[in-house]
Amino acid sequence: xxxxxxxxxxxxxxxxxxxxxxxxxxxxxxxxxxxxxxxxxxxxxxxxxxxxxxxxxxxxxxxxxxxxxxxxxxxxxxxxxxxxxxxxxxxxxxxxxxxxxxxxxxxxxxxxxxxxxxxxxxxxxxxxxxxxxxxxxxxxx
Amino acid sequence: xxxxxxxxxxxxxxxxxxxxxxxxxxxxxxxxxxxxxxxxxxxxxxxxxxxxxxxxxxxxxxxxxxxxxxxxxxxxxxxxxxxxxxxxxxxxxxxxxxxxxxxxxxxxxxxxxxxxxxxxxxxxxxxxxxxxxxxxxxxxxxxxxxxxxxxxxxxxxxxxxxxxxxxxxxxxxxxxxxxxxxxxxxxxxxxxxxxxxxxxxxxxxxxxxxxxx
Numbered sequence: 001x002x003x004x005x006x007x008x009x010x011x012x013x014x015x016x017x018x019x020x021x022x023x024x025x026x027x028x029x030x031x032x033x034x035x036x037x038x039x040x041x042x043x044x045x046x047x048x049x050x051x052x053x054x055x056x057x058x059x060x061x062x063x064x065x066x067x068x069x070x071x072x073x074x075x076x077x078x079x080x081x082x083x084x085x086x087x088x089x090x091x092x093x094x095x096x097x098x099x100x101x102x103x104x105x106x107x108x109x110x111x112x113x114x115x116x117x118x119x120x121x122x123x124x125x126x127x128x129x130x131x132x133x134x135x136x137x138x139x140x141x
Numbered sequence: 142x143x144x145x146x147x148x149x150x151x152x153x154x155x156x157x158x159x160x161x162x163x164x165x166x167x168x169x170x171x172x173x174x175x176x177x178x179x180x181x182x183x184x185x186x187x188x189x190x191x192x193x194x195x196x197x198x199x200x201x202x203x204x205x206x207x208x209x210x211x212x213x214x215x216x217x218x219x220x221x222x223x224x225x226x227x228x229x230x231x232x233x234x235x236x237x238x239x240x241x242x243x244x245x246x247x248x249x250x251x252x253x254x255x256x257x258x259x260x261x262x263x264x265x266x267x268x269x270x271x272x273x274x275x276x277x278x279x280x281x282x283x284x285x286x287x288x289x290x291x292x293x294x295x296x297x298x299x300x301x302x303x304x305x306x307x308x309x310x311x312x313x314x315x316x317x318x319x320x321x322x323x324x325x326x327x328x329x330x331x332x333x334x335x336x337x338x339x340x341x342x343x344x345x346x347x348x349x350x351x352x353x354x
Contacts, residue, residue, distance in 0.1 A: 072163070072164070091199070091200025091201045091204070093200065093248050094199050094200050094201045094202075096248070097248045098163070099163065115248070115249065
């Protein structure tokens with residue numbers, strides 16, 4: 001568990017985490033609205049040197065970025081998912097079992113569809129510290 | 142994953158254009174069709190049918206392939222010939238004296254499979270297409286059987302760990318289906334009148350969607 005006291009510190013933590021990631025990794029993000037999932041992912045993608053700046057895929061569901069080395073990053077946001085039947089038209093396994101890296105916001109909405117081998121990142125607020133966040137990163141094998 | 146377009150006259154391959162880099166289906170498939178027809182100097186109205194490798198396989202790849210084929214079939218008013226991908230894998234190994242089990246990785250330790258038997262030069266499917274856990278392979282294989290499929294390389298260790306003396310693997314493991322086998326099977330189906338139209342053609346997804354409310 002790490003404590004970040006500012007958005008800049010969260011960026012640093014995301015940057016360190018980016019060095020751990022390899023092709024075919026899946027990262028599930030958990031945290032309430034405003035807890036900084038997209039902020040963390042923006043910094044993560046910057047560290048991975050994606051050609052595009054990461055933006056929230058709340059409306060598009062999936063954003064695609066790629067690095068100069070040809071690594072694809074798939075950024076998902078399932079906040080708007082209302083029923084699991086909608087997932088049928090996404091072909092999620094094509095992404096989860098491919099060579100790219102999948103970053104998944106609101107992963108709790110699709111947790112039963114995620115491969116067991118994945119990273120989990122939990123972001124939560126710190127009481128009386130508006131910009132503070134507790135960040136827990138777990139690797140599941 | 143191969144994104145490719147082939148053309149045959151009767152069962153003879155006339156031309157092919159294929160690309161084996163990721164994520165090109167959506168951007169390039171229609172262009173590949175156009176380019177290939179240019180290379181072999183055949184115009185769209187000269188086509189008699191459109192064949193498609195019907196899956197199972199990449200969900201997105203199948204959707205894109207089917208969208209293009211259905212669009213063309215509609216505008217050219219010609220039939221569609223759907224060839225299950227597992228049939229192609231079984232066929233390309235050539236006639237065998239033992240049964241053949243063709244499989245594709247369905248992820249999460251599951252496989253899609255179909256079982257086949259050769260009678261002279263005819264390949265007959267003797268099972269439905271099914272989805273099982275890889276450990277159940279030993280339960281469905283009753284006699285010495287040849288396993289085929291592009292994912293055998295990936296699944297080799299897991300299959301070996303089953304320690305079944307009834308499983309035979311091909312001498313050479315290939316990662317992509319052979320285009321000549323696809324063309325021959327498509328032509329056979331065409332001649333047998335096994336045709337589909339835009340209403341009744343759809344990909345073989347096979348995976349039951351678990352957890353849907």
